[in-house]
Amino acid sequence: MGYDFDTSAVHAGREDFLELGVHTAPLDLSSTYPIPDLEEGTASLEALAHGAADAPQKIYSRLNQPTVARFEGALAKLEGAEHAVAYASGMAALTAVLLALRVRHPEDARPHVLALRPIYGGSDHLLDHGLTGCEVEWVQANEIARKVRPETRLIIAETPANPTLKWLDLEQLVADAQGTPVLVDSTFATPVLQTPIAHGVTLVLHSATKFLGGHGDVLAGIVATSDEEWAAALRHVRVITGACMHPMAAYLCLRSLPTLPLRVRRATETATELADFLAEQPAVSAVHYPKADHPLLGSQMLGRGSLISFELAGGYEAAAAVMKAVKLCVPAVSLGSTDTLIQHPAGLTHHVVPEEQRVAAGITAGMIRLSVGLESFEDLRRDLSQALALAATTAPAAAPEQPSAAAPQAPNSRVES
Ligand SMILES: Cc1ncc(COP(=O)(O)O)c(C=O)c1O
Structure with missing residues (x-):
């Protein structure tokens, strides 16, 4: 059976x-x-x-x-x-x-x-x-x-x-x-x-x-x-x-x-809420999270997953400031853990990829990747909120993207994967 x-x-x-x-x-x-x-x-x-x-x-x-x-x-x-x-x-x-x-x-x-x-x-x-x-x-x-x-x-x-x-x-x-x-x-x-x-x-x-x-x-x-x-x-x-x-x-x-099923589903629920929250933040220029009406959802993929990538309008400096400012999210590579991990792909997990290829693949200097864990949505929202606010004060208002980066997204644009 x-x-x-x-x-x-x-x-x-x-x-x-x-x-x-x-x-x-x-x-x-x-x-x-x-x-x-x-x-x-x-x-x-x-x-x-x-x-x-x-x-x-x-x-x-x-x-x-x-x-x-x-x-x-x-x-x-x-x-x-x-x-x-x-x-x-x-x-x-x-x-x-x-x-x-x-x-x-x-x-x-x-x-x-x-x-x-x-x-x-x-x-x-x-x-x-x-x-x-x-x-x-x-x-x-x-x-x-x-x-x-x-x-x-x-x-x-x-x-x-x-x-x-x-x-x-x-x-x-x-x-x-x-x-x-x-x-x-x-x-x-x-x-x-x-x-x-x-x-x-x-x-x-x-x-x-x-x-x-x-x-x-x-x-x-x-x-x-x-x-x-x-x-x-x-x-x-x-x-x-x-x-x-x-x-x-x-x-x-x-x-x-x-x-595994409980962890993945719970983290996915929280990630879905966080993706919506991030899309409303002025400091965030783009959020990469699979669409709720993605054609493969329900057939190939049974959920939108617990990873989110987002881009900061303030580019690299703002991303580095967010990594420094988080108190609950752990600034570390890896993913899929019980705790929420936040990291900078261009500087860490994808740093070894030649810059030209990295940028062509859409990995910009202002991109942050979040692996959502099992904490409550509200605590994660508060942590990210204070980190984004702090980043906004420390980063130059309109820091340039790295020279060869793709054109910055308009604030609040929701780039869905
Ligand atoms: C999607 C993916 N595949 C493979 C690997 C490599 O796995 P490991 O770090 O266990 O060698 C990683 C590591 O981050 C990964 O994210």
Whole structure:
């Protein structure tokens, strides 16, 4: 019998608890395991080292790890996927996907990848760097059908996009890909709001550091897929590179999954109110938050999410002043935590992106990104209100945008994503 999503969030990864006689996930911190039968040990090592999910004999926690495997099973279930492979961080997960192209296509000198901006700054950095040996071509969503080649191995996109919160139509993306596998970074959505595999996407990536961990105490990443060959290649790369998720991180994620739907929905409600509040502030020139009548709302995305980006009329100085003036919101990168985090994409999360590309992607010097947490709307409103008022007194009245920035928005304009 299939359960509703909220029920699955509570019970995924607990299927054998009754049999085990436990009520919380067993946390196995072993790095190595006794191997009394050498023959069985060798056969198990052979299988695990080449990407098997499991084997009769546990060998070493870089090869497979029971607490991590339990989290992988739970997340796969919530994404509607057959498999999930977890890593030490979201960046380790994306690196593993790119390296898996070399495992899957050893004949390619430089596997061809199409990627869409904006995307998390660290992902942009990795894709642009050339470190993984892939040939990455940056494209707009409407260019994919034209730019995809028979030898293109992967298309990489992020929706909702960090930090502009623009949504991509996944079914359109998959149609334009014409059979090329699509990877979607769904970190901002979580499986509460979006399950890309149901729309034909091959690989779904999460920085589990964010909503899945949910409390700011975990660094982890995970890739979900229903493609067995991809899953095996991803595990194979993990064995080779050793970018493993720590079992304590897996335990904490398992502890956090049951409250994921509640956290995401509550933060979304507050974000919706805050987006309306921000749009009325004279110091705010633009608010980026998905529209209430967005065509993908209800079909692809089941909610507008808890991230808001907004632009200050006073540009960089005003944004820096707001970061300094907040008392309740925490001025810090990351997102999806219980507390509200406020940060400056151009100066922090997307600083590594070349300025020209950053500005072309709509990331201006006056932009602030807010990850709304679980505090009350009223307290957050008061905090932002005093910070904006203070910023208005410290920032030059009409500070110029950075030279190459897009034209400033008229005050109060509501730029919706
Ligand atoms: C959308 C998105 N994807 C991936 C990452 C990278 O994840 P991690 O920091 O866990 O390596 C981040 C980090 O901020 C992110 O925001």
